[in-house]
Amino acid sequence: MIYHKTPRRVLGIETSCDDTGVAIYDDAEGLLGHVLYSQIKTHQEYGGVVPELAARDHIRKVIPLVDAVLKQTGCDPSSINAVAYTCGPGLAGALLAGSAVAKGLAYAWNVPTIGVHHMEGHLLAPMLEERVPAFPFVALLVSGGHTLLAHVKGIGEYRILGQTLDDAVGEAFDKTAKLLGLGYPGGPAIARVAETGDGTRFSFPRPMVDRPGMDFSYSGLKTAALQATQKNDLDAQTVADIACAFQAAAVETLVIKCERALKHTGTDRLVVAGGVGANLHLRDQLQQTTQRRNAEVFFPRLEFCTDNGAMIALAGCKRLHQAQTEFSFEVKPRWSLEDLPPV
Template sequence: MRVLGIETSCDETGVAIYDEALGLMSHKLYSQVKLHADYGGVVPELASRDHVRKLLPLINQAMAEANCQPSDINGIAFTKGPGLVGALLVGSSVARSLAYAWKVPAVGVHHMEGHLLAPMLDEPAPEFPFVALLVSGGHSMLVSVKGIGSYEILGESVDDAAGEAFDKTAKLLGLDYPGGPLLAKLADSGEAGHYQFPRPMTDRPGLDFSFSGLKTFAANTIRAANDDPQTRANIAYAFQEAVVDTLVIKCRRALKLTGLKRLVIAGGVSANKQLRESLQEMMVKMQGEVFYPRMEFCTDNGAMIAYAGLQRLCAGEREPLSTKAQPRWPLDSLNPL
């Protein structure tokens, strides 16, 4: 089976073609970063309009790169949710229209399931079961994964997600949008020992996350500090260290709770170098394994949607013609395959 995957959940337009036997045949991505930079964050209406402009040209490019005709496509997968409802409707409308015109089935994919399965795009792929840490701008969650669609939420963010806290703290430090990667780069020139940030919700049982208080702590620290480059770098270092330590502590708890030795980390924050190094060190001590997507598949992309959609199409799932977007969609409500 050969699947066209479409991702339009937020501010990236992603298109890919994945073949069951040949693997990833093409992958195209357009980022709206410059469009939203002047506003300091994503403007939903602008995001939706830009998806309308960019999606069909990207599909044409992906088809040409894979040397495919419509008759070569056996199914279409699209991000059904969660995400911005207007952006989701662009992708779902185009996907369902093409599926109708090309006389192939379509399937709606859960955005976070796409991220969770993104490490499967490379070798070696993680084997089931495993614990997944999903960390992005909108989500921070720990999931026990027994198989595709068999998910148990162990813990999740009760307020700001890790990526959201990174971006908001970066803005407080005067960094451009999107701030998370820029904060991580600034932290590289920071020094340890100047500031001590709290590790939220690690002094109590459980696996939920809360980064809103950490963001407030950062705001108060920035307000009281000298406004010079090294001080800002030191604050960025301390903030990143606190987020990474918190995620590592929670991952260790989840692995001990489940008895598993295999960890998958995915989502935009999974590209953070300090987080990768810290989790790798933890898994070596625990005599386990950790898996990540390649860097280009950490952020939103069509390849992960094509792969996840392939699995569900092969299992017989189909989307009705009257499909709707689901801006809110619990991960643990999916059907196991």
């Protein structure tokens, strides 16, 4: 059943992977508050996310975080008009944990729920800032599970221009960091040691830039990094040099494809979102590229690059007209952006 009341204030819950985020967004006042719990310490010893542990941690943390954000914002549950939650894509168990809590709260508070697409949340995250991109724009969504370029004409009007054919760029960072003994998560670890690396010592491929199109591939780059670790003693300087070369190759590939997408679509605005969007080298290179093209680039603040409840609350607020009072726990571990209806 569709909910016809016009709500204003949305509680957002994010549990797609290994971060538990809760936030409250008001369509008139903006973001009122957000809290986040990271499971990094839980998964570090395994070198990556363990789905069952992630789901259990979400179950333990969501309700305390809801209480915390209500206290932080001074909001009473009676002022919440809808509960948004990440419906997909993501880890099935983690998604179900968030869905169950969202449905339970909505039932108790007598409000509807809104199932949000995780990547749409990332795509809209720059709209949490004062400087908001106008439509249309090209979006680069880069994270541990996703690497894609989309042409965005409006909310829900998405056309995929290119995506990874194998590893996501964030996954390649994580796996390369593991090869170098840098731990998890790999992106920040590689970026940190790359600062002291010699970028000329190793030459890694820029996958698929020698052919037309905007698809990505990172398995070959990961293999090149593996071969470098096998052929060299991994002293501190060598680790830094490999990290520097890997980061340079990964970032340059993204930049080249972004430039192609801007030219292909004829747009002069680029939005970058997802955890890898926090990489400062990537930000610097895209700033230079867009400046050279007389284009603009938009990033969310660093805390909103990784998974968070604020982007889910915002996306839910944009889709209030789709709020429902149906309380099944359906989630969508696989879900294309192109399947979303326009707003």
